[in-house]
Amino acid sequence: MKILSVNAGSSSLKFNLIELPEEKELISGYFEKIGLEDSFYSIKMHGEKTKKTVSIKDHAEAIKYLIDELIGNKVIASLEEIDGVGHRLVHGGDKYNKSVIIDDEVIKTVSELSSLAPLHNPANIVGVKAFREAMPNTPMVGVFDTAFHQTMEEKEYLYPVPMDWYRNYGVRKYGFHGTSHKYITKKVQEMLGKENVNIISCHVGSGGSLCCVKDGKSIDTTMGFSPNAGIMMGTRSGDIDYSMIPYLMQKTDMSIAEIDNALNKQSGLLAISGKYSDHRDIETGMAEGDEASILANDMYVDKIVSYIARYYVKLDGKVDALVFTAGLGENAREFREEVVNKLGSLRMYIDKEENNKIASYLDKSEGKISSEESENPIYVIPTNEELMIALDTMELIS
Secondary structure (H helix, E strand, O other), rough: OOEEEEEEOOOOOOEEEEEEEOEEEEEEEEEEEOOOOOOOEEEOOOOOOEEEEOOOOOOHHHHHHHHHHHHHHHOOOOOHHHHEEEEEEEOOOOOOOEEEOOOOHHHHHHHHHHHHHOOHHHHHHHHHHHHHHOOOOOEEEEEEEEEHHHHHHHHHHHOOOOHHHHHHHHOOOOOOOOOHHHHHHHHHHHHHHHOOOEEEEEEEOOOEEEEEOOOEEEEEOOOOOOOOOOOOOOOOOOOOOOOHHHHHHHHOEHHHEEEHHHHHHHHHHHHHHHOOOOHHHHHHHHHOOOOHHHHHHHHHHHHHHHHHHHHHHHHOOOOOOOEHHHHHHHHHHHHOOOOOOOOHHHOOOEEEHHOEEEOOOOOEEEEEEOOOOOOEEEHHHHHHHHHHHHHHHHHHHH
């Protein structure tokens, strides 16, 4: 069975064609700057990547190029070979607690939820509509970033604010990165051979979130009403005291929109280091003795450690796996070591030698990095949201 996983942004389109149940990626690609003069796309097959600069006026035209690449590279002979298309949909509110077959009602509901994700949901729907037009006989599945976290109880997802805000406007914790945390949960379940696993999943990249999984279900997560909650990130502030917002509005000429932009795009590692939002650059700065980079890294480590400790208590210390995943979690070996070294009071310890063997650019990309003395196992597991989308799609259309 061939499943196409799709992630449509306002001016981008990412895709992977995956053969199941073999879990074999046949081809992947990324269309960028759709609708702009300098649009282009890249295709990756058999480990080789090619880039093509073309005029792409809209998502429908991007899909035409995509189809031409699939057939031209002899990945498929015709569109009939694609059994389903799985779409990443960012926000399902509290309407969807699992992936669904996309029909007109789903499109209507996701569009109505756009006020909760104004940058993402409309773009996702543009992609869905374009694929439905190009492939009208192929089933479409929506896979929501928020769905995995809909198992949280009221005490976790409600904020202690006027209940009318929740009842009338949907103000509550939703959580994000759910597809990644769901994939990590699935991998640990398979690895340990049991369904009811307790996990602390650390998805750490330019954006980051932690998820507390009990008996295979999300019971808490760091991101909240928006992705700008929880730990600090590349350019996002994470948790703050809201009172600084009216204070800054009084002291400066900044508007709500300008402050929101600063908290999302000018904060986090970028704000503290003064120049770097990518942790790889932070590492370079640290090696050069740059004090701002060292401070940014120390703050980042502490934010993650504080949430690990919180979730450790939620799980009553019964943790089947502490997992590092996503770009930073999978590759930053010294960063992982710094985090784990602060977990000694939880009786978690790292095996430095094993930890140093694991990164996506090395021969070994996953494995156990905890020492024999560690009471709770610690793993590095690469995430694969595209595969998770494909698996959910296969399950629904089957």
